Amino acid sequence: MLTSIVGINWGDEGKGRMVDLLSEQQDIVCRYQGGNNAGHTVVNERGKFILNLLPSGILRPNVVNVMGNGMVIDLLHLYSEIGRLRAAGIEISPANLKISDRACITMPYNVIFDRLEEWRLADHAYGSTGRGIAPAYGDKYMKKSIRTGDIFYPDALKESLKALIEYKNLTVRSLYGNLLADTETARVKLGRDSEGNYYFDRFIKGGELSFDAMSAWLDEMSEYFHDYIVDTGVYLTNALSEGKRIMFEAQLGALRDIDFGIYPFTSSSSTIAAYGPIGAGIPGEQLDYTLGIMKAYSSCVGAGPFTVEMFGDEAEVLRAAGGEYGAATGRPRRVGGFDAVASRYGVRVQGADELAFTKLDILSYMDKIPVCVAYDINGKITTDFPVGEALNVAKPVYEYLDGWKCDISGCRKPSDLPANARKYISWCEDAVGCKIRYVSVGAERDAYIDMDIDE
Numbered sequence: 001m002l003t004s005i006v007g008i009n010w011g012d013e014g015k016g017r018m019v020d021l022l023s024e025q026q027d028i029v030c031r032y033q034g035g036n037n038a039g040h041t042v043v044n045e046r047g048k049f050i051l052n053l054l055p056s057g058i059l060r061p062n063v064v065n066v067m068g069n070g071m072v073i074d075l076l077h078l079y080s081e082i083g084r085l086r087a088a089g090i091e092i093s094p095a096n097l098k099i100s101d102r103a104c105i106t107m108p109y110n111v112i113f114d115r116l117e118e119w120r121l122a123d124h125a126y127g128s129t130g131r132g133i134a135p136a137y138g139d140k141y142m143k144k145s146i147r148t149g150d151i152f153y154p155d156a157l158k159e160s161l162k163a164l165i166e167y168k169n170l171t172v173r174s175l176y177g178n179l180l181a182d183t184e185t186a187r188v189k190l191g192r193d194s195e196g197n198y199y200f201d202r203f204i205k206g207g208e209l210s211f212d213a214m215s216a217w218l219d220e221m222s223e224y225f226h227d228y229i230v231d232t233g234v235y236l237t238n239a240l241s242e243g244k245r246i247m248f249e250a251q252l253g254a255l256r257d258i259d260f261g262i263y264p265f266t267s268s269s270s271t272i273a274a275y276g277p278i279g280a281g282i283p284g285e286q287l288d289y290t291l292g293i294m295k296a297y298s299s300c301v302g303a304g305p306f307t308v309e310m311f312g313d314e315a316e317v318l319r320a321a322g323g324e325y326g327a328a329t330g331r332p333r334r335v336g337g338f339d340a341v342a343s344r345y346g347v348r349v350q351g352a353d354e355l356a357f358t359k360l361d362i363l364s365y366m367d368k369i370p371v372c373v374a375y376d377i378n379g380k381i382t383t384d385f386p387v388g389e390a391l392n393v394a395k396p397v398y399e400y401l402d403g404w405k406c407d408i409s410g411c412r413k414p415s416d417l418p419a420n421a422r423k424y425i426s427w428c429e430d431a432v433g434c435k436i437r438y439v440s441v442g443a444e445r446d447a448y449i450d451m452d453i454d455e
């Protein structure tokens with residue numbers, strides 16, 4: 001049984017809490033794309049956890065977690081993330097965490113290039129998280145990556161790394177040399193790694209990338225992760241033959257997909273459910289069930305078109321009510337009303353069978369709830385999600401639904417909900433053309449309603 005949990009919108013829909021909830025029924029949870037440029041926040045009886053790289057199933061002791069070949073993995077960030085969870089009492093070992101030997105490593109120079117390019121672009125920057133994701137995926141498709149399985153061949157790895165550093169330094173000298181010459185500013189702009197070390201101080205020597213420093217970093221990470229790295233394709237194939245249940249966990253949402261998102265303000269990987277088996281290592285398999293995660297309003301981290309965006313006090317009230325700050329970066333999220341146009345598109349490209357509707361409780365303060373039913377593009381009304389410049393100039397067409405003005409965080413079955421909350425769920429369900437199965441009314445593991453059960 002292959003299940004996928006994916007985002008319908010711009011990301012930050014609450015996938016982590018749903019994976020954590022539903023992983024109780026799974027044997028394996030697999031992340032199949034992305035890196036540490038986003039995060040899943042999970043609240044359970046053991047505390048609050050922010051996961052950037054680790055699959056959310058890591059919080060359940062009976063679940064094996066897989067990091068697939070479709071990911072790009074900053075090994076130092078993963079090392080730090082594992083350390084934080086172990087300090088909170090979470091057991092992590094090669095028995096419950098397996099890293100694909102085909103996953104690409106996000107190297108320190110990928111992070112450095114990411115931050116240098118955003119610095120160079122200034123007002124035209126893409127709004128990158130600065131975690132090196134786009135450069136890491138760029139290297140993958142230019143066939144200039146170091147993959148996790150390469151650590152098993154240290155001599156060949158050193159030769160590859162030497163050639164890569166020589167190649168990277170051509171770009172450093174020709175494009176970024178003047179930026180790195182301002183050493184004090186460069187130190188601040190390049191920032192620190194997850195252990196608090198300045199990238200500039202550790203990896204830049206004489207205005208160029210240091211092979212010795214990069215090699216030492218790889219040696220340290222290789223020793224630590226050696227026993228975690230396996231052929232996840234073989235592992236998952238064997239698991240399926242044994243009847244194991246596998247859940248794929250996506251990062252971000254449909255509108256950040258490299259092909260179907262708000263290009264170029266996207267991630268650099270495929271966030272689409274159909275990519276799950278490919279990014280996990282079992283491309284010949286097909287999904288049995290896809291659960292799309294859709295927030296009861298809209299939120300967005302980073303740059304790019306966001307048609308329903310609110311501003312001023314209206315936005316700040318919603319942002320504060322929903323705690324809308326990025327799990328990976330802490331950046332305030334842009335917020336707005338429910339976008340039926342974008343959500344219907346997300347449901348379609350994700351091939352969602354059912355939906356989980358998150359953060360419904362956040363809207364309890366509103367008298368009237370704004371919902372975007374169409375876009376006005378230079379005077380033409382459309383209900384289809386556009387691309388390119390049409391999306392840049394689109395303006396929202398709103399309707400307003402009655403609010404319920406009461407606390408719903410204690411509701412645990414459909415009949416507990418006030419009538420207007422049920423009407424809102426039904427309206428959104430009809431607007432996107434997909435059944436809403438789960439409704440979350442709080443961050444805690446049990447703060448949800450299964451709309452199929454009213455007992």
